[in-house]
Amino acid sequence: MMTQFVHQPDFMTGDEFSIPTFSLLNAEGELHGGAVEPALERDHARRIYQAMLATRILDERMMAAQRQGRLSFYMQCTGEEAAVVGATAALNDADMIMAQYREQGALMYRGFSIDEFMNQLFGNELDYGKGRQMPIHYGSRKLHYMTISSPLATQIPQATGYAYGQKLAGNGHCTLTFFGEGAASEGDFHAALNMASVHHVPVIFFCRNNGYAISTPAVEQFAADGIAPRAFGYHMHVIRVDGNDVLAVYEATRLARKIAVEQNQPVLIEAMSYRLAAHSSSDDPSGYRSKDEEEIWRAKDPLLRLQKWLLKKQWWSEEEEATQQETLRREVLETMKRAEKRSSPPLESLISDVYADITPALQRQFDQLKRHIRRYPEAYPRGAQSLDLDVGTDTDSQGEA
Amino acid sequence: MATMNMLQAINNALDIAMAEDEKVICFGEDVGIFGGVFRATSHLQEKYGKARCFNTPLVEQGIIGFANGLAAQGSVPVAEIQFADYIFPAFDQIVNETAKFRYRSGDLFNVGGLTIRTPYGGGIAGGLYHSQSPEAYFTHTPGLKVVVPRNPYQAKGLLLAAIRDPDPVLFLEPKRLYRAAVGEVPEEDYQLPIGEAEITKEGTDITVVGWGAQMEVIGKAVELAEEQGIACEVIDLRSLLPWDADTVAESVLKTGRLVVSHEAPLTGGFAGEIAATIQERCFLYLESPIARVTGLDTPFPLVLEKEYLPDHLKIFEAIRESVNF
Numbered sequence: 127m128m129t130q131f132v133h134q135p136d137f138m139t140g141d142e143f144s145i146p147t148f149s150l151l152n153a154e155g156e157l158h159g160g161a162v163e164p165a166l167e168r169d170h171a172r173r174i175y176q177a178m179l180a181t182r183i184l185d186e187r188m189m190a191a192q193r194q195g196r197l198s199f200y201m202q203c204t205g206e207e208a209a210v211v212g213a214t215a216a217l218n219d220a221d222m223i224m225a226q227y228r229e230q231g232a233l234m235y236r237g238f239s240i241d242e243f244m245n246q247l248f249g250n251e252l253d254y255g256k257g258r259q260m261p262i263h264y265g266s267r268k269l270h271y272m273t274i275s276s277p278l279a280t281q282i283p284q285a286t287g288y289a290y291g292q293k294l295a296g297n298g299h300c301t302l303t304f305f306g307e308g309a310a311s312e313g314d315f316h317a318a319l320n321m322a323s324v325h326h327v328p329v330i331f332f333c334r335n336n337g338y339a340i341s342t343p344a345v346e347q348f349a350a351d352g353i354a355p356r357a358f359g360y361h362m363h364v365i366r367v368d369g370n371d372v373l374a375v376y377e378a379t380r381l382a383r384k385i386a387v388e389q390n391q392p393v394l395i396e397a398m399s400y401r402l403a404a405h406s407s408s409d410d411p412s413g414y415r416s417k418d419e420e421e422i423w424r425a426k427d428p429l430l431r432l433q434k435w436l437l438k439k440q441w442w443s444e445e446e447e448a449t450q451q452e453t454l455r456r457e458v459l460e461t462m463k464r465a466e467k468r469s470s471p472p473l474e475s476l477i478s479d480v481y482a483d484i485t486p487a488l489q490r491q492f493d494q495l496k497r498h499i500r501r502y503p504e505a506y507p508r509g510a511q512s513l514d515l516d517v518g519t520d521t522d523s524q525g526e527a
Numbered sequence: 528m529a530t531m532n533m534l535q536a537i538n539n540a541l542d543i544a545m546a547e548d549e550k551v552i553c554f555g556e557d558v559g560i561f562g563g564v565f566r567a568t569s570h571l572q573e574k575y576g577k578a579r580c581f582n583t584p585l586v587e588q589g590i591i592g593f594a595n596g597l598a599a600q601g602s603v604p605v606a607e608i609q610f611a612d613y614i615f616p617a618f619d620q621i622v623n624e625t626a627k628f629r630y631r632s633g634d635l636f637n638v639g640g641l642t643i644r645t646p647y648g649g650g651i652a653g654g655l656y657h658s659q660s661p662e663a664y665f666t667h668t669p670g671l672k673v674v675v676p677r678n679p680y681q682a683k684g685l686l687l688a689a690i691r692d693p694d695p696v697l698f699l700e701p702k703r704l705y706r707a708a709v710g711e712v713p714e715e716d717y718q719l720p721i722g723e724a725e726i727t728k729e730g731t732d733i734t735v736v737g738w739g740a741q742m743e744v745i746g747k748a749v750e751l752a753e754e755q756g757i758a759c760e761v762i763d764l765r766s767l768l769p770w771d772a773d774t775v776a777e778s779v780l781k782t783g784r785l786v787v788s789h790e791a792p793l794t795g796g797f798a799g800e801i802a803a804t805i806q807e808r809c810f811l812y813l814e815s816p817i818a819r820v821t822g823l824d825t826p827f828p829l830v831l832e833k834e835y836l837p838d839h840l841k842i843f844e845a846i847r848e849s850v851n852f
Binding site: 276308 | 588
């Protein structure tokens with residue numbers, strides 16, 4: 127770049143830039159003046175809405191189940207369904223998604239079944255993650271959804287790497303990574319954006335700016351105007367979008383994907399939304415924010431906005447809404463009962479997948495554990511369940527008093 | 528004396544330290560008005576203001592880097608890392624900076640005022656990212672001190688000592704005991720020594736060593752052993768770096784047997800260091816191999832947590848096998 131010399135010491139603060147928010151639908155589900163409706167087919171729009179609704183209902187039911195003590199932990203996507211589902215709907219279903227942990231709507235959109243959700247939530251024998259991670263740490267290879275990792279922001283530079291591999295593979299796919307405005311404070315975020323720009327990587331960085339990192343409000347997270355201006359520092363395309371307006375999110379992500387895939391350039395999207403629920407089932411927001419503030423955002427419910435638009439287009443009806451809600455609630459409850467009753471993963475799942483093959487040292491530790499469980503089966507009901515308790519009594523005699 | 532749980536004892540220690548020395552500053556993720564996700568810093572912002580107790584952005588490497596600078600300047604930072612599982616972005620700052628600040632500058636500069644508080648350990652259905660016991664990564668780092676309290680009384684006295692210690696201290700808090708451990712705690716200021724183990728129970732047949740939440744588990748195992756007539760001597764190390772080899776060696780010279788237990792995986796765990804040192808110092812007095820009762824060499828599980836953990840039954844079996852060797 128050519129250096130331009132000036133002869134007055136002008137400091138810049140970034141206030142020279144003002145990043146607007148892209149928005150298509152108003153609260154009444156009508157297009158803003160001058161807004162152009164995205165090319166969205168009826169069935170596609172319905173698929174988006176149904177995924178948002180299913181996510182809302184799953185979240186309501188599972189948080190209730192957590193409160194009843196049926197589930198150890200839960201996290202809701204509530205209030206951010208448009209941001210998550212809208213972004214996912216604008217991708218090719220084979221594009222990679224590397225999410226943070228509040229993006230179950232993306233999986234719902236791609237067709238993860240309620241059974242699959244439940245099996246993970248209850249960590250039963252059918253959980254793909256073999257009961258190793260806390261609830262909501264979903265993953266699906268067939269749906270191109272990377273298994274969730276709790277440490278924040280670690281997936282962001284990984285998305286850059288994954289997408290670089292996609293570029294080399296030349297398959298026309300890209301990666302979208304979700305993260306919160308809090309996680310964007312981590313060093314990993316900055317490393318990810320810089321490397322993506324330097325190496326011309328087809329990755330979309332999708333920030334869900336939901337106002338809070340647990341109790342920490344955005345004003346204590348960063349001094350600048352949100353996350354979006356950071357893109358300038360990395361010479362990256364950026365757009366800020368109304369995260370409760372699914373049409374705007376969809377359109378912004380669709381265009382971002384074109385930039386990523388056609389130009390091999392990363393894009394940052396900042397979706398402005400609000401975490402309507404607590405951070406998790408372990409959190410109580412009454413200690414750090416007001417009900418009034420929550421009510422302001424409840425009035426901007428992304429589901430209602432899309433529903434109104436669909437109703438006006440006669441792509442959805444009140445009757446369908448009622449039926450769908452009822453059906454989903456019943457499915458969630460029935461599926462939950464099924465998942466709860468299933469066995470735990472077998473004892474062997476303790477030592478598998480640490481390495482591709484179980485090491486001899488670990489096998490020895492495991493054999494010792496099995497002898498111990500055979501001696502005290504009642505103390506380890508889950509482990510004992512998958513052991514033949516009559517086997518190995520000869521080795522049990524070792525060390526008997 | 529007052530009855531406190533471990534969180535209250537920690538909060539009380541921070542309160543005393545901040546009241547006594549205006550250079551003491553507490554910060555970390557959600558530490559401000561919310562008082563931390565476990566509420567260890569409750570009301571400190573109200574009492575001492577936003578300049579001395581505040582939320583940081585969500586960046587552990589930033590928290591500890593900032594804390595290093597603040598300590599070098601002469602302040603007394605008490606930085607919280609929300610979970611020990613999330614300390615690793617700060618690993619560089621801790622291992623390469625905190626631990627080596629004094630040494631590399633020939634003591635021109637040091638970060639001795641720094642205390643890093645972080646909850647660690649399992650037994651709370653936290654899975655692999657809310658359960659780890661990463662102490663051995665840090666005990667392998669000369670220049671750091673590593674301290675782990677077992678109950679509210681110890682937590683208050685050791686934390687006050689850590690804050691005032693001339694060296695940086697990593698203070699690992701057993702989160703399973705935060706609310707579960709309740710005990711009598713003096714309301715006044717007191718300190719417990721860093722680097723000194725405590726014999727919590729005397730006995731002649733076998734020595735059992737642990738720290739933090741594992742002391743409660745060892746206690747249950749020892750009860751089972753005592754029912755069978757095995758007299759156990761129980762030692763809480765309290766400090767892992769430096770650790771009190773003298774107290775352990777003296778005990779093993781008497782009992783001839785040693786069991787060490789920790790939640791972290793076996794290989795490379797701190798029990799290995801203890802076993803190596805004690806066999807050097809007590810070789811001719813040992814009646815049986817030194818036993819380690821630890822987690823498996825795997826990440827921390829969720830559903831099979833009970834099977835993974837070195838519980839009282841596993842420790843009891845190790846005691847029995849050692850005595851019957």
